Amino acid sequence: PKDHPNRARQINTAGNILKERFSKMRARADLEEAIRVIRQAIKGTPEDYSYRAQFLSSLRNYL
Numbered sequence: 001p002k003d004h005p006n007r008a009r010q011i012n013t014a015g016n017i018l019k020e021r022f023s024k025m026r027a028r029a030d031l032e033e034a035i036r037v038i039r040q041a042i043k044g045t046p047e048d049y050s051y052r053a054q055f056l057s058s059l060r061n062y063l
Contacts, residue, residue, distance in 0.1 A: 011041040012055050019062055035062050 001007070018034035021027070038059045045052045 008041040008045045008049070008055065009051055011037050011044070012051070012058060015041065015058060015062070019058075031062065035059065038062060 004010075015034045015038040018030045018037065022030035022034065038055060042052065042055045042059065045055065
């Protein structure tokens with residue numbers, strides 16, 4: 001659900017899985033989707049959220 005407290009972390013995990021698949025399969029669509037979902041995770045978290053820095057780091061690595 002959109003209001004679940006772990007939603008952003010689960011979205012981040014999905015992004016990490018997509019990035020890993022991109023690393024193995026080289027399908028650009030996987031990388032683009034990873035970037036899209038990690039941005040969604042970041043957008044859905046407050047600035048002081050404990051995992052926000054991790055999400056930002058993931059996005060940096062994807063770009």
